[in-house]
Amino acid sequence: MLAFANAKINLGLLLTEKRADGYHNLQTVFYPVKLYDVVELIDADQTSCIIKGIDIPGSAEDNICLKAFKALQADFKLPNQQIVLLKNIPVGAGLGGGSADAAFLIKLVNQKFNLGLSIEQLQNYARTLGADCAFFIANKPSYAYAKGDEFEDIALDLSPYFMVLVKPAIHVSTAEAYQNVKVKQPSTSLKDLIHLPLSQWKGRILNDFEVSVFAKYPQIDEIKTKLYASGATFALMSGSGSSVFAIFEKPVLLPELEKEHKVFYNV
Structure with missing residues (x-):
């Protein structure tokens, strides 16, 4: 079972306040774009992560997708899976590729194992992994605030351009x-x-x-x-x-x- 994890752009990004927890409060508009990684889940004897395509920093054992799966596996006693990640979204580019991969992995697990998690529950798992990760759960144009992990839908369509x-x-x-x-x-x-x-x-x-x-x-x-x-x-x-x-x-x-x-x- 696989999913195509799209990138995002920021239509504006304003840093409004330094928070006591070390993060920043901000205002931004997340907008999904048509540039994709591929995330795949395969039944396996051991849980692991294989990365193909663009080289990314760090080892596969530290990949955000593996962290996302293990969080769900601990809560729902899921069987072991091999995660195959085909990287195409540029790294260190401000496009949220890693966050997208993790969010789509969470949605893939929810679908494959019929967990029945709501959008809000999926977002809560995503929030533990990165400030912009939760955006990719609903994955639609959104005004984001707080750490960038609270959202309001906005009516914005750039497809004519x-x-x-x-x-x-x-x-x-x-x-x-x-x-x-x-x-x-x-x-x-x-x-x-x-x-x-x-x-x-x-x-x-x-x-x-x-x-x-x-x-x-x-x-x-x-x-x-x-x-x-x-x-x-x-x-x-x-x-x-x-x-x-x-x-x-x-x-x-x-x-x-x-x-x-x-x-x-x-x-």
Whole structure:
């Protein structure tokens, strides 16, 4: 049994407060995109995880999918499974690939073993694994707040547009990005800004990580500049980087960016 775990982008990301538990309160809009990993569950004598495709840091024994399965296995006495993870979503890109894999693994286990867990129960398992992991349970456009693990549905459909994602050969550490970011209360909530016409997003819908990340990695800033020069209506770094997405009114090709970076079209 397998599932296709999609990536996400952040349509804005505002860090509003440092919390006592070490996390940050934030405002963001999570939006699912058409870029996928594959997660598979196979009956096995021992529980294990095999990773194929893109290399990812760490060993398979420490993979977030294995942690997710073992949490459910402990609670429901599940039989051993082999987890096969085919990685395609770029790592260290601000696209939530690892969180997506874990969330879809949780949903796969719920389905395969008929656990009957509700959306809320599935989200609670996901929340223990990462701040954005719970988003992928419902997996629909959402305004997220608190640590990024509380959600409100939003009516947002970008399917009439053409979206491009550019991933440079740069890995941005999430921990490093948080160390250098400055927190502040926004004058207008992202929850309100997201309902502006797309043509008004530029300069209003921001990612607070861009200032410090662009300072260290000016190549990422250059990508965003080139996307606007190519006619993008809106462009922004996703999450803590390093990928940058752009929304165009019509299909485009970006051969100059393809020379140095990985470019995904119509995601």
